Amino acid sequence: MVSMTDPLPDRDAERFLRIARMEARGRLTVYLGAAPGVGKTYRMLQDAARRQAEGIDVVVGLAETHGRSETAALLEPLEVLPRGAVEHAGRQLEEFDIDGALARRPSLILVDELAHTNAPGSRHPKRWQDVAELIVAGIDVATTINIQHIESLNDVVAGFTHVRVRETVPDNIFEHAELILVDLPPDALIERLQAGKVYLPDTAGRALANFFTPLKLAALREMALRFAAHSVDRRLSDELATNVDKADFVAGERLLVAVSAGKGGARVVRQAKRLADLLHAPWTAVVIESASARAVRGSQREQLADTLALAASLGASLMTVAADDIGAALVDQARQLRASQIVIGKSRRSRWFEWRHGSVAQSVIRRAKGVAVHVVPLDEPDEKPDSGDGPYMARDNLLAFLLVAATVGMLHLGLPWIALSAIDLILLLPVIVAATRLRLRAGLWAAVAAALSYNFFFTQPYHTFFIHSPAEIITFGVLALVAVVIGGLAGKVRRQAQTSAGVARHNASLARFAGLMGGLSGKDETARVACREIGGLLDVEAIIVSLEDNEIVVRGNDAYSRIDVVDEAAVRWAIENGVATGRDTGTLNASDWQFHPLKTSLGTMGALGLARPSQERVIRPDDAVMLASLVDQTALAHERIVLEGQARQVDALRERDRLRGALLGSIAHDLRTPLTAVIAATEAIPAEGDYAEEVRIARSESRRLQRFLHDLLEASRIEHGTIEPKWESVDMTDVIASVTRDLRQEGPEARVVTHIESDCPFVSSDPLLLRHVLINLVDNALKFSPTASPVDVELGCSANRVLCCVLDRGPGLPQETGALFERFQRLEGGDRVGGSGLGLWIAKNFVEAVGGTITASNREGGGAAFTISLPVPAPRGGQDGSADA
């Protein structure tokens, strides 16, 4: 019962991809300070001036001088980008002008105050998103931030300063940033503050002043130092990991964090992120959907969605698991994911509460073997999941009273026929019915009502609540106990049924969706079915948008064939950056649609657009996990269609190649037989008398035809990649002897002189390929050298190579020998000498197939020299096996 939104990433592949992507990205330099007033902006501007002096195109996108003259002086020599105007609620607000910056395209841009929140109506809600866009666009950015604005440290800082900073920046922004720590000892900072040199915003003035105690400043400074050191450490290990093999990653740590509804969730997630960073471990956030968690509604549900979103933004993959025993399910997941660490939160509760409800932390610790468990203490206990949905509660209680009243009424009517002792039993009935059918609380109310009615109507003295005998108290107690026990049991059964029904429904929808997606072919059909199904499952309007030749194409929903400009920008952003954009997201949320990129191994295939006519969130918190699965499935379906198309093309190509090969083979065979007869016949005719010359021509031309045919066949083998050397130990002496013997058959004009160094080592090679190479080279040499001069074949060896040279006294080679070994290359109108133009190309391919090299050069004293160089295998034991002989 596991649905995953994100397959566990292959960390290594991801890392390489990341680095590949980074090549084209701008670099981020962050000036990090422990507190306002340490001089970040000043330092940034100083560095910028220096960079400008170095000839780099520096522009100030935005810098806050806070009226300080020495800072303003630094701005003087720099180009400052005008601020952009944003209209909001009739007021003109000034903001950093991202479009101006992108249009200006400097090499380095300064954007102060990374954690700033943009005015409403800006492209991005947060300035760090502007910076991210600049970096993606390939512009280097320098910026400033104080330590307390970093997302994962937010809690810790809030913990000891008692100031909660709302403007936070996600940690992954810093992943590739160069952090420059601007450090100032606390005493000096306090001095500056007292001298009025530190600017504090009016609104937060008093609260921020709380920072400026030596103790807190020292703590903040230590955190900043640690964060900076850790960042350097991580970049170093990034570099190492790209160079070092992946073994340590396979064995590396993996972290699992349990996410629950409630306020503490975010804090546990941040803690997990920090731990994951320290361990350099990938991490997964898991939601255990237990029966009681299912009952969680409304605001808590949204809180859970927010916590999950936080985890995703901090780099976690997300999972939802349905199970009743949270502890067991967590440990089980940890095992499945091979997680080595579990992080869970634990509220401070009374012992009594823990005794009754058990503690997840205890349960995990009891079960986890070989897994480290980190328990994050949470101050505020989670609000108790309110077990009733208000309106239903009242209705249930009313029903319970009515049931009791009806029973009492019937008892009155039937009193003459009913034994008195049976009355209390009959009064149990409405209690049981209320407890099983309604809620536990309704059952209890029914029990109270039944007991009171019993006392009032059926015991003496009648029509009073006077308790006359202890037996009545027992009856009262039994009724209440029955209600509690049955109500508890029934409630549990009902919740379990709901959980499994929910999970079953979820899985059934997903399975149905996957099944539907699997059977489709063609983009239009896939988009149409995907949009129809997703629309139905999530109760939204869905479209699929893709970029084709940089044009936006909308598919899948006949009602929406076009989208407007804002939507287009959101689509492009989603596809280019692989993040969700549009409504309810952090990017371009003015769009009516919410776009989810369809990410596949082939790249982003497009985006799924979702919209809801009403003002609600497009995706209900309950549906977030389901949506992630649907997006994955849709992306997979698109990927499959593309791959199938490619496979069909490859198949067609392969089939064409196969046919061509078969055709060539059969032509070659059909030609070979008659050619054999022709050659044998011309050889049989004595080259004498009147027709001696004609016989010689017939002989040599039929041989030439034979070689040409042979070359064509070999070339087709090379092209089909079917050269598979048959390795054996080869004595080059044998190869040369075999070649000279072959050539001698061709007639006395085969004038080849061999010079062989004795005792050259054997090579590991394919003798037939080598013989073919040598024949081609000698043939080539014979073609080009004058009839009077011989072709020399030399064999020599060095420590680890055997060299075989074929030398001629022909016209030699042109200066540029690079093209020599290519197909259909012949030197200076080779038609004169004949040949297929394939000989050298075949030679090169064969030599390379056996691990050797072939080179061409001009010979001293005129002519060409071709050298084959073959590696000698390292000597093995037993090579001199005949030494005993």
Next chain:
Amino acid sequence: MRKDVLIVDDEPAIRRLLVGALDRVGLGHIEATTAGEALRLAGGSQQPAVALLDLGLPDRDGLEIVPQLAAMGLAIIVLTARDATEEKVAALDLGADDFVTKPFDSAELLARVRSALRRKGGTSSDPQKRSFEGGSIDRGTHTVLIAGALAPLTPREFDLLWALAERPGRVMTHTALLETVWGPAHRDDLDYLRVAIRSLRKKIEADPSRPTLVMNEPGIGYRLASPGDVQGTRSHTVRAAKNT
């Protein structure tokens, strides 16, 4: 009447050429176009001594009848394509004596046929003695004479030379030599053979780097040149053709 050569080939043109070449040197012949016919003729009254066998036959794979023809006492020369190394090795291991690569040179072909006929007919009277171009080997006395002088062979080299010389001109595959001389356990240790051949050549060849006696067939094996088929084969046959 006894015929020397059985021609087995389904290509009429090739058959006619072979017939012409054999006629010119005065060798008797009979022709078969299928494997079945070949087996019938081989066992018939004409008792051919040598089979020229094309492996691509219409009814059966030529390789299948190699062992049967060999068992009937024929020396088999296989006609194959140049690149069919595995086919050649298989045929030799099944009992063929030699191979000729298509397209063939009729002079070379006739030299092979004569060499095979010599092996069949003129086996030395002494089963312990063999002679080859420029030398002889005697298994009884364990001596090798090269140009009249004793060659100092090690026992292994002697075994190797005997394996090659027992039927001069016949191609022995690498595997066959390794099994005969070193034993079945070493059938794949080609390095042993290469080293031994090199040292043998130093002792019996006039120029070990240009061998003329122990000849290598790349990828297949070795043969010991039989008298008369070393070099100058062309002029040899041309003369023979004129004489007839």
